Amino acid sequence: MTAITISPLAVPSSLNDEDAADFRLFGELSRQICDEHVGLPDLSPSAAEMLSEWQDATDSLHVGFVARMDGAVAGMVTLAYAQEEGAQTAEFDILVPEAQAGRGVERALLSRAEEDATSRGRSILQTWTLHRPQEQERMLMPTTGWGRIPATPLSDIIEGAGYTLEQVERNSEYDLRSDAADVRRMLADASASAGADYRVLSWTLPTPPELRDGYAAVLARLSTDAPSGDMDFVAEHYDADRVVRRDAMLTSAGQLVSVAAVEHVPTGELVAYNELLIGADRCGVTHQFGTLVASHHRGHRLGMIVKCANLLRWRELVPTSPVVSTFNAEENRPMLDINEAIGFVPVSYSGAWQKRV
Template sequence: MTTAALTITPLIVPATLDEANAADFRAYGALNRQICDEQVGLPELAPDAAQMLPDWQDDSDSLDLGFVAREGDEIVGMVTVSFAQESDANAAEIDLLVPAAHWGRGIEEALLDRAEAEGRTRGRSVLQMWTLHRPEEGERMLMPRTGWGRIPATAESDLVASYGYTLEQVERNSEFDLRRDTEPLRDALRAALDAAGPDYRIVEWLLPTPPELRDGYAAVLARLSTDAPSGDMDFVAEVWDADRVIRRDARLTGAGQTVSVVAVEHVPSATLVAYNELLIGADRSGTTHQFGTLVSKNHRGHRLGTIVKCANLLRWRELVPESPVVSTYNAEENRPMLDINEAIGFVPVSYAGAWQKKI
């Protein structure tokens, strides 16, 4: 029996998913979900092809490249590489997608080699990857350099480690059951608002962001890249302005997605100092994803994280009553945010390992 030679070609980004050349991109969306299902049993962790396409079509803020591995006409794996476009960005972010049926035959190494070569060609000095893990004990448990959290070793984590990557951080993926009684959320929100006092008020909107809020929203979004715990992962300080908010809003809403933002304004300074985002795709019966959540460093200790989370979850129940669950990621060392999650009912369902290699 002979096996067709492995070929690796660039992933085509179509104008629409109905184009004749869109088959590979549709396959990318399906493969992304298949990998999440195989690795942690949560296919909806991954966005579908329609949700991803606007991001791939606009490289203003992040350049995304993909490569498709085939044996004959069969797709046997893919890899993507993302490059932040800030002038001082050092890292290339790699996502390796090889299903279990094709793992262990050299395909994953060939794709990872191709991705690393792309990072080097584009002058990046840091390579980053994320691996998915079930919430269970394994024969070998891996501890990140932060010292917070642990994950069971997998075939992919062994591959990444063999390539010289270091496990820098563990992130917890938690879910909140949207069908549960809302009274505990309402109680927590009332208590947090009382603790915060009159210097803080809630501001909420659906994307696209109203013009008068774009500058303030840009400022608080920029803080996510610098204020959120990230261990020693090399994340560039993102540059945000009103125009970037407009571009991001267009990407997020371009595939029929709905995004709710609840923010807190510091009344004396008239600045946004905390925010929480909830997003769902065109299928309103699917999983809701929490995107950014942040409280600016100089406004922590006023229970603003509880305010934005609880207020947005309550709002979401009215906006999208069909969605059963909210999924979110938090660094294991981010105890203040995990404490809030645990108190209001989020439970861990999977974990991610953040890996990094300097070249």
């Protein structure tokens, strides 16, 4: 049997550097995996879009390992470590192409990821698997009881290594070429329902200085207010400086990001937001990043407001993008209700896996 060798993934200063070949391949492999698993290569960002986040470990440390067989790359595993004090999680992603599947590469990379995580004192290991929207003989149910996904060879390996399927997320797409009349109507209806205490603010990154503190506060809520089942996420700390760093990362390779937020007028607090992002190719897929309504302001249709307001703004900013892609927890029925009313349709699913060591 051919030996598998595993070495660290080099993080170059530039993708043009001599040591950048593996990182460029990482971007290509990540897109290939998304294509092979669910037929959606654009679920993954490019190497250029990921590089700045890997270079700055202030908020999240990223490391990776490359598996080779007979000198050729057979797969990779990447890990992300939140840097908040007391963080115990390690999030990892196993990338093995179909041509190399079933040769022991997945298990070797999984073991290397666990070894790295435990060496850094992390006791909660998390990973995600992609799944097509289809029924088959063996379907997997998460501990939340919401949604289910078809078993895959990779999910079998992860489950066999002691991980529990904690949550299922739905990946949905919205056709940006559809008639916008219904979105305008839903925005008007939701705005009337919310009343004068709430107003929409919108901007394109970078965030204006006067909004950074408020934006930081609502971004931090995503790690605590969004449904996450039994997945253990550290409460993220955000301040104006982190907003500046995040803005720079999200726009580092020519990406464009639009934000629609709702301000609670009596307090001046930002209490809901929605983000849309597209890469340098403005004809590509748009990705919805964060969407959240602060828990103490739910029930006023603010989720509908930020989603519709940003979709309408996006049509003017980027009229060439065909679709918006988003992920939502299957138990997050209020947000899925909004998506379905707007016109989002399921195209794939992901499984969230966790193990405590």
